[in-house]
Amino acid sequence: MQSVSLKQIKVTDGFLKTRLTANRNNTVYNVYDRFKETGRFDALKCVKEETKSHIFWDSDVAKWIEGACYMLYANEDKNLRALMDQVIDDMVNNQLENGYFNSYFQVYEPDAIFTRRNDHELYCAGHIFEAAVALKDYLNDDRLLNFASKYVDYIIDRFTVKKDTGFVTPGHQEIELALLRLYKLTNEEKYLNLAKFFIDNRGANDKEECSFYNQSHLPVRHQTTAVGHAVRALYLYTAMADMALTIKDVELENAVKTLFDDIVKSKLYVTGGTGSSYNGEKFGIDYNLNNLGAYNETCAAIALCYFADKLMQLYGDAKYGDIIEKVIYNAFMSGVSIDGNSYFYVNPLEVKKDRVEYESTLPNWAKDKHPLLKRVKVFDCSCCPPNVVRFTEEIPSYAVYYDEDLSTITVSQYLSEEVYTPLASVNIDSNFPYDGKVKISVNSYGKDIKLKLRKPSWCKVNFYNEENGYLVFEGVFDDAEIELDFKMSFYEIYANPTVLEDFGKVCFNYGPLVLCAEGTDNDFNILSVKIPKKAKIKGEVLYGDPYVVNANLKVLYYPKTEKLYDVKPPKKIEKTLKLIPYFAWANRDENDMAVWFTKC
């Protein structure tokens, strides 16, 4: 199956449109301003006395450029284009003669170039290459593509010819998937070969000790369990899946299928977040899904979508669309404020405001790690915000896939948009994630095609034409309109009893949305609440404002008692608990939040 270029998609309405508007009006400018203030753009001028830099700053800038390219294709914005042009010029003008570029290393540690595996040089290069692909593909601008070509030549020479580098494969993966994008755009074999070099040598011919942490403990084709740093892992798996697509590598195909299933079976938060641990931003052991201490980096949510999208192209299985849906409306959307101006790096499933405040009074070395209660405009390690810029723009591409060989159109996400493929044009109209009704009109240009519409995993309606998670229609579609109702409703989810942090608890959902309770809406301790056996959620769901999923249910609240311990069970009183979409938390004040609640 193939995905559709953003050039062939027009977002028409709906929730996604509101997110794109926030992204284009606010996020891209806010990230620019903060990066300008912190010196990330000036760093590209590479003037030792006047600029500072950091080993991974170039990657921040590159993601911003990539996002700007998609936006500028969709809507001209002279102001944004001027800013972007200057950034690109600074980058291009300071590329070294030999092709190398890193605004930190070439200025501050030229002797250390490609000596330290975990210092993100190839990661930065990868992000610049992705920006180069976007710039050429969407704006027909060659500047960064030429830059990338020269840079790749240098990398090839150092890593594969001279072999004089301190390491063989990158400590922070990303370049592999970028090289494959370069290959697909240009058809130049050197990109494919270098991607293959990094993928094949990883865990097989590395110089340093094998490490679970950055997925070099085993040759990648033999890896079966997601381990270590979540973002590195997911970028690697994305590249492996894309390589499998590109060169029909069965071992890679099997490896990525196994790795994805492993994540979904034992390492995925109900929100679609991954990477449960603060220490090393890593996947925890199976079923270790702490709510209060959840890490769930926003970049990991994005990377999981990239990975699932490649698997969708490989296998076309509805489960990949289910995960993309879960991630977009929950784990990813939690990472950015409603107005687009502030961001979470860490996306917990529970917070206790008093604990965060207490820790803030202590010296750093005595602090327990706690998430922020409020999104911020920039981080020191600010990988997530520019990833929001580019990924928000990429979401429209997850709606429709096509397979020319099988004459099949697959609708995976119900986003209101028009999509043009060589096989058919598809017009989707939906109020997801607020309403299960969708209208889809298809024109197959007079040809006989198969149309597959993903039935969301939460949908309880039985359809006559279900087949492996899809509703299947066949025929010639002449602007034929299909109207469906997947019927969104409130429902409870239980975790596997092996997830001890969720044992005896339930999580409330509405269609694709995970719900949470915030202290803001509830005048009692939301963490001292039990859900009655037969809880009935009443709610109103309107379209337009993310707060409008207001679910209410009667719960048993256990007020604070006098004693710390007692042989008598604590007393309860009835209260009404109000729930809102998880992604909308922390948009008002700093308060407690919880997703899982103890069930009677």
Added chain:
Amino acid sequence: MQSVSLKQIKVTDGFLKTRLTANRNNTVYNVYDRFKETGRFDALKCVKEETKSHIFWDSDVAKWIEGACYMLYANEDKNLRALMDQVIDDMVNNQLENGYFNSYFQVYEPDAIFTRRNDHELYCAGHIFEAAVALKDYLNDDRLLNFASKYVDYIIDRFTVKKDTGFVTPGHQEIELALLRLYKLTNEEKYLNLAKFFIDNRGANDKEECSFYNQSHLPVRHQTTAVGHAVRALYLYTAMADMALTIKDVELENAVKTLFDDIVKSKLYVTGGTGSSYNGEKFGIDYNLNNLGAYNETCAAIALCYFADKLMQLYGDAKYGDIIEKVIYNAFMSGVSIDGNSYFYVNPLEVKKDRVEYESTLPNWAKDKHPLLKRVKVFDCSCCPPNVVRFTEEIPSYAVYYDEDLSTITVSQYLSEEVYTPLASVNIDSNFPYDGKVKISVNSYGKDIKLKLRKPSWCKVNFYNEENGYLVFEGVFDDAEIELDFKMSFYEIYANPTVLEDFGKVCFNYGPLVLCAEGTDNDFNILSVKIPKKAKIKGEVLYGDPYVVNANLKVLYYPKTEKLYDVKPPKKIEKTLKLIPYFAWANRDENDMAVWFTKC
């Protein structure tokens, strides 16, 4: 009220006797051997080229000496005495002319003496002073007392006359309580005055920034909430309480009463452990009592007993005896293996073996903090093992207190021992913590006295002569024998609903013992278990072996399911859960353990 010197106590039988036997036969020698191996004793020779040392090693050694003194008073052991004599000689022979001694600073950083507040010099001095008191008091040996006197003169000169030190009060408290012990032994005012200097200036006239972390955020008399490093806090509070006893300081009296109540009300684990947080070994915020991540240093359990003992002497309230009982049989005893040869520093209330094993595969910086699953013979920071040596010997002194003014004898702990006080002799015979029956015979030497026996807080029997937590008897006791039965039974405890980690859970107890389940005894995941509404524990309780509290109850076990999340609740099957005393956990293999269980 006064406590009784160990010289006036003879332990006759019972649980305590088994612990003393392990301490004298194994612990004292194991700690010696490990400290010998790691160079802690050689360090005292202070030879730069041949020995190494560490800023806090002298304190480890001093605690070992103190414990050895108590043992040698109780039972001569020529081997132990010879070892101890050598250690003391090395210490005394290398004391500097000016009185200073620290085997690290005087050898490696003489210029840094008393410049860095958090480098434990006064903490080490304090422990040596405590050893000096024990050596003089129990073995009538002046060597360390002379050493201490000279050292204190030097400290007085530097801190209170020259005032040329880098700090005013110690970063790690302990010397304050040691100086008060020196004062009580010798009646020399200089010890009292220096203790007063450190207590009065703390948080009031410190040079550096105020710090919650080491309890110098406020003058100590104004402190109302236990904060920061738990052991530092509790040693300070012990000294404050002892000072209050010594000089009748009402402000201090009120402060320590308030601080103790604060701990018991919101910061005490059900085992009597304190200091919930790994980061900074510190008290967490109120009601933050994580089970899996509990820190609960063994030294904190010991220090809480020291503190409660002083409060017992100040106020005589039964609640202090209740806490000492709780700590001794649970939080403290968990810190040492049944055979006395290995130790925990961290005493969690829940462990997941697979998580600990998983983290051990990762580099240090990417590890989540997890407790050990197995006690070890020594730590790099090995404060707890020698604290076990001395504290085990001190436990007999918590049984009986006397008040000559009020002609009152108070029996606080039911330990099988003979206690001689100026008011009466008391002979206690009990099988605590396995049986609630106690026999107490008292001889008041023909005088009319009041005899108060603490009614344990878990006891449900109603007695005719109860008064504020005590059973009160009056009269002339002529070897009169009182037989009582506090009737130990199994019971459930609930935590305050504000303790979110225990919300919806219960903890099982038997008399003073907290019970736990271990994977070793249960062939299913003990963390995926729910306790039925009307759970009935059946058990057998025999005296002699710590494993013999075998409690069994029918529980609902929820096996691992296929899916990670499901709209259907997981299925349950009936199982029998076996419980053992918490202190006895991890004495067989490495396995899961839990204290709190989800209640239906």
